[in-house]
Amino acid sequence: MTAPDQPAPFGGLSIDFSVDTSVAAPAAPPPLGGLSIAFAPDVATAPGGPGATAEPGDRTESKLVIVGSGPAGLTAAIYAARANLDPIVLAGSAPGGQLMLTSDVENYPGFPDGIQGPDLMTAFRAQAERFGTRIVDVDVDRVDLSGRPFRLWARGVEYRAQAVIVATGASAMWLGLESETRLRGHGVSACATCDGFFFRDREIAVVGGGDTAFEEATYLTRFAKKIHLLHRRDEFRASRIMVERARANPKIEIHTNTAIDDVLGDARVEALALRDTATGETRTMPIEGLFIAIGHQPNTEAFRDWLEVDAKGYLVVHDETNSRIDGVFIAGDVHDHRYRQAVTAAGDGCRAAIDAERWLEAQGITEANTLTAW
């Protein structure tokens, strides 16, 4: 799924607030209120190459570095920038968080007709940049939180901060089959918004029983001629309205008690080897695409050795947004496996930014009369 018309990375976006939507990639969802998206050159191929993420004069030191650029990280940036903290956001190489992989967002307040996930994150980013946030689309490789300034390394550049907000979110989980990995990009995907376009008039499957699976299946009806929703149990985690919407859609067929034992096909997905989890009976289902929608895991790699993690691997917060290290705050899905909503993550980012600002003031790092903007 590397067709030339696939959307470029979010990091290469520039935003044009005109009414001309003709430059949006064909697979891109309808823009927000006339907002169109122009794709600048990929940062990885820009002059200077992939290492050129800090030019002379670029800020690499700040009172506050925010790691992550989903709703939590960018909301924290909006608040921190308006409080004159000059934040740097280390946004990740796939910036924007999970909403970049989401189609219709119908429950984010303020959008009565819904909004596309990538459009929402484009607006978050523009708002953070408007107040002077520096956003760098790099993954943090390692950190040293043993003392201040805290040090973070990303693509060979060292960033220093007096306070850090960790808002690295969570990532899609995979089934763990060898064939699933081998055929990723050749019929196997975890992103209906990115890849649905390639399955026009095809018969495909979605695996999972939560809201993500039902949302993806419903979205994929725009393209595919038939979608099999495969779930290993006979009860769903998904909300009733999502299940009912899928049941009412003639293109979707729901198969309960159905596990995937293997993805079949050499160069491309051709079929699934399925097993009935109640009877053990096996069968083969010919399909041309498989979308994995079975949940998420928190992105804690760089921080695991420094911060506390719970049994599921999520970061542990103390006293609202604090971690066990003074000056290091936590926000969003990297600690929240209960709510996991864009709006709760955004709220969490706001709280972390307020806590960070108050903490910086208490340390005498910022003046008490900092222009607090909330």
Ligand code: NDP
């Ligand atoms: P969930 O954890 O809710 O669901 C994951 C599903 O995948 C479960 O049904 C689970 O099965 C199944 N699963 C997990 N591992 C495997 C495996 N190895 N093989 C087969 N099946 C597997 O994750 P979601 O991503 O669906 O949702 C996460 C959160 O985001 C939820 O709170 C959800 O409400 C929210 N959300 C909201 C949306 C909206 O409101 N528009 C859209 C998308 C998500 P089992 O049930 O047997 O454990």
